[in-house]
Amino acid sequence: MASVRLEGVVKRFGRTIALRGIDLEIRDGESMVLLGPSGCGKTTTLRVIAGLERPDEGRVYFDDRDVTDLPPRSRNVSMVFQSYALWPHMKVYDNIAFPLKVRRLPESEIRKRVRWAAELMEIEGLLDRYPHQLSGGQRQRVAVARAIVVEPEVLLMDEPLSNLDAILRVKMRSEIKKLQRKLGVTMVYVTHDQVEAMVIGDRIAVMNNGRIMQVGTPSQIYKEPANTFVATFIGSPQMNILEGFVDDGKLVVAGSELLGVEAEARGRVLVGFRPERVLIGVFDGLVLEGVVDFVESLGSLTIIHVALDSGSKIVVSISGEADVEQGSRIRLTVPRDAIHLFDPESGSAITHGV
Amino acid sequence: MAPAGREWVKPALLMAPAILYLTIFIVYPIIDTIIIAFFPEGRFSTESLEYLLYSPLSKFWDAIKFTLILAALVVPIETVLALIATLVLLQPFKGRDTAVYILSIPIAISDVAAGLIWYSMLTSKGFVNKVLIELGVIDSPIYFFGYEFRDRALLAIVLAEVWRSMAIVFIIIFAGAQLIHRELFEAADVFGASFWVKLRHILLPMIKPSIQAALIIRTLFAFQVFAVVWILAGRDIPVLAGEAYYNLVEIHRFDVAALYALIIAILSMTTGFLYLRMLRARHLEV
Known part of the structure; x- marks a missing residue:
């Protein structure tokens, strides 16, 4: 097991800059998720850790060992690829045994370890098959078995669940998390799916446009987003963001006022609040009024689209069923601790809760 | 579903x-060739075979020998060269596409033209000799052609044939190699494989079907080698197809020419069959 540290990593592909200076520390035994939209640099970061890409600037350390110039095979990492990358001409057994054979382990040891990994992934019955004879989920398990059989210092996963159907994805993501806990291996996991990130990550690094936007536990990322990008990227439906104004302890937003705001902000701000934190009715907090535009009843959840009197539109999410009718007037309250203020220029968070 | 007893209609129509x-262009010509070779005047006769084997004018055994020697030299050499070229050109570098293009040019050159190009290069006043003399490497030209220089002519033919036909082998293998998902090699990198392990255990097994296709095509065509040999060495180095041409066009022994054609066909079919048996890619079978 090892910790991983990236220092000022820059990676260019021709004229496009994939990574614009990545600093990231992944602790020993931790599960770190790199989360972001496609093209944000998360896979490139993973490939730099693997040694499949050489950074143009910056260094990569495993513990205190500088591995920047080492090829992948000298790093003791292993990886689950998005395409699974099972060698089609090898049976499942040989696919899993390959990393061990390359390391010239004795035959008996190889057999023992392959059996251990296969049992862990519940694929003992498939060892004699070729990859094309397996289902997507089974291939996935073989790919994971191959990755853990060498007991790597760092386990890398590149969107491993993206080719599975929805039900299998939900099942596998908790299995991967349990496996990582059980093995205690340092894991870096790339995904664009925020729910997957929340489930799997001890910590999450949210990335955008070649930069890390925020690193934190799933709860920190959700409750204290560092900027509007993280705030709107995490959470479904998205956080509502309205333009507002702070003056002398008074927050003015969408025609409503909230007094007693203890924030350092002055002047124009962006006001964010999550749809699931909004209450129907008038309580202590920011009271908003409007007309119900559209209602989505999802059974366990009701999502209400509201056109505020000021003209802005917001989304409200109520647990269970809600008794609201399209076209009717509605009054809503955003509690003080649910209000985030962001700087309108930089998008950085000013305060969480007012 | 067709009514019982009629299921054969659709497949039969499709086939x-x-x-x-196949009947018009393969089966009929083969039968006709057999007739020309063994029934010259409507009656069965082994005269063509006797001529082929025993006539002092026949160069049959030499033709067999040189055809096999050429195939045994040209095909392995060009396959190894094409594999090396594939390995080099799988790496991304500047000018790679140009290199692929240049390597593929000989495909577009006819074998007669290829023979003439190499003839004019290697003749006593040709490009190669001129350069070597200018550079002071040699004083008098090296002769490649003529009966007393048969070994050198053979070398020239091998050179010309390898140059001419490596392109098709390269294209087939390179195309096959490019179809392999990049992550399959990266997985090998990550899991600790050296260059040789990757070559031996990942790349070669995966391009086996391409190598097989290239070998079949090239060996079969190697048994029909003709124009390059005919231009560079004439009958000094006899080959099967050359003898068929000579008997047909120069001395009008149609029966002997047909017999040569049959021998080439049998040789080709046997080799094709053996390749298919030996190089089967088991993982592709369901």
């Missing part, structure tokens, strides 16, 4: 065009 084609 009919292919069968018709």
